[in-house]
Amino acid sequence: MKKIFILDTNVILFDHTAIYNFEDNDVVIPMVALEELDRFKKGNDHINFEARQFVRELDKLASQSDSFFSDGVSLGEGKGRLFVYYEQKPDKQIESVLTLKKADNQILELALYLKEKFPEKEVILVSKDVNLRMKALAFKIEAEDYKTGQVIDVDKLYSGRNIIDNVDPEVVDRIYSDGSVNPRDVSPELNPTPNEYFVIRNEQRSALAHFNPELGELERIEKKSCYGITPRNAEQIFSLDAMMRDDIKLVALTGKAGTGKTLLALAAALEQSEKYRQIYLARPVVPLGNRDMGYLPGNIQSKLDPYMQPLYDNLGVIKHQFSPSSKEYKWIDEMLENEKLFIAPLAYIRGRSLDRIFFIVDEAQNLTPHEVKTIITRAGDGTKIVFTGDIYQIDTPYLDTHSNGLTYLIDKMKGQSLFATVNLVKGERSKLAELASILL
Numbered sequence: 001m002k003k004i005f006i007l008d009t010n011v012i013l014f015d016h017t018a019i020y021n022f023e024d025n026d027v028v029i030p031m032v033a034l035e036e037l038d039r040f041k042k043g044n045d046h047i048n049f050e051a052r053q054f055v056r057e058l059d060k061l062a063s064q065s066d067s068f069f070s071d072g073v074s075l076g077e078g079k080g081r082l083f084v085y086y087e088q089k090p091d092k093q094i095e096s097v098l099t100l101k102k103a104d105n106q107i108l109e110l111a112l113y114l115k116e117k118f119p120e121k122e123v124i125l126v127s128k129d130v131n132l133r134m135k136a137l138a139f140k141i142e143a144e145d146y147k148t149g150q151v152i153d154v155d156k157l158y159s160g161r162n163i164i165d166n167v168d169p170e171v172v173d174r175i176y177s178d179g180s181v182n183p184r185d186v187s188p189e190l191n192p193t194p195n196e197y198f199v200i201r202n203e204q205r206s207a208l209a210h211f212n213p214e215l216g217e218l219e220r221i222e223k224k225s226c227y228g229i230t231p232r233n234a235e236q237i238f239s240l241d242a243m244m245r246d247d248i249k250l251v252a253l254t255g256k257a258g259t260g261k262t263l264l265a266l267a268a269a270l271e272q273s274e275k276y277r278q279i280y281l282a283r284p285v286v287p288l289g290n291r292d293m294g295y296l297p298g299n300i301q302s303k304l305d306p307y308m309q310p311l312y313d314n315l316g317v318i319k320h321q322f323s324p325s326s327k328e329y330k331w332i333d334e335m336l337e338n339e340k341l342f343i344a345p346l347a348y349i350r351g352r353s354l355d356r357i358f359f360i361v362d363e364a365q366n367l368t369p370h371e372v373k374t375i376i377t378r379a380g381d382g383t384k385i386v387f388t389g390d391i392y393q394i395d396t397p398y399l400d401t402h403s404n405g406l407t408y409l410i411d412k413m414k415g416q417s418l419f420a421t422v423n424l425v426k427g428e429r430s431k432l433a434e435l436a437s438i439l440l
């Protein structure tokens with residue numbers, strides 16, 4: 001039985017190609033959703049880009065039919081039809097319970113109207129708004145999240161690191177003496193992923209190793225400092241190693257607050273500053289408490305400073321590893337002044353050339369899969385991109401652990417020779433911060 005999927009506005013803003021992802025079922029766009037899209041067409045954020053792209057796509061489809069609003073239009077071979085509905089009738093039950101005349105309630109009324117008009121079809125409301133889905137269920141309207149691009153089992157998400165216990169002491173000794181070892185010598189069942197990291201140990205000794213996909217060997221890695229920052233645990237050593245390798249162009253660092261993700265990424269970038277034309281350090285602007293930047297006093301720079309301050313804080317930690325008179329300290333100030341080190345909101349990066357750039361994207365869990373794809377596809381020759389974030393700490397309303405861009409990136413890029421990821425598990429900010437993270 002074919003179904004009718006009604007798309008909420010937030011689905012379109014999440015993925016402007018969403019209308020093509022419902023197989024051979026019909027897709028309905030409520031007229032009120034088009035009205036809402038008008039509010040998002042202007043601006044430089046990704047959500048504004050999605051709104052403009054969808055309107056263009058809808059215009060292209062509408063031009064293919066002389067009776068678009070009555071008969072809809074085909075979405076292509078093997079697909080259903082797209083309809084824009086403006087006809088619906090008020091529902092007394094909804095209007096008696098939900099007194100506010102808002103777009104969400106009009107979408108609910110449309111769903112009930114279509115259920116009545118097409119009793120032979122299953123009508124499903126698709127929304128990324130949990131509250132709207134709850135209201136839909138209260139009125140016996142089937143509702144679901146937009147599932148395209150979601151990672152179902154996040155608990156089994158690839159961590160990029162592994163621990164092998166009870167390894168033959170002779171094999172561990174050989175890693176130290178020869179610098180590498182065949183994975184089968186470590187364990188006959190071991191089938192490592194490209195650029196996977198390992199702690200290889202027994203009761204007497206342990207070694208840290210990286211699987212080199214070109215050589216097919218587990219290579220021993222050593223603890224190394226970058227621009228005054230010394231790693232404090234195995235995961236931090238793995239992270240710096242991945243970012244310092246020229247053959248790895250894409251790195252994802254995950255972990256809770258205080259594990260050192262951004263600090264390590266910035267230290268690695270500064271250590272390699274001569275290799276790159278510029279260092280970009282960017283993050284999405286996510287206002288707290290739904291207070292937009294327009295509410296803050298001052299000019300644009302003073303509005304942005306509170307959002308960028310965590311990045312400057314990490315830079316300050318690195319600077320204070322050196323004396324103010326040292327060349328390393330002065331070099332950071334020079335790079336900031338000359339914009340060789342460029343710290344800005346992610347929206348400001350749009351349109352910039354990404355050739356020979358060390359590009360750090362902080363708080364990447366607040367990006368959609370489409371935003372992550374847009375960033376990566378802009379990478380030119382000699383560019384390395386590092387995404388950092390905590391997939392369990394989402395600050396945007398329509399993303400979650402399963403659907404955010406950082407989770408999606410790790411799930412899709414696993415196994416690629418240009419990609420490495422490390423999940424940092426131990427907080428190193430302070431004993432107090434680690435205790436609070438565990439207990440509170």
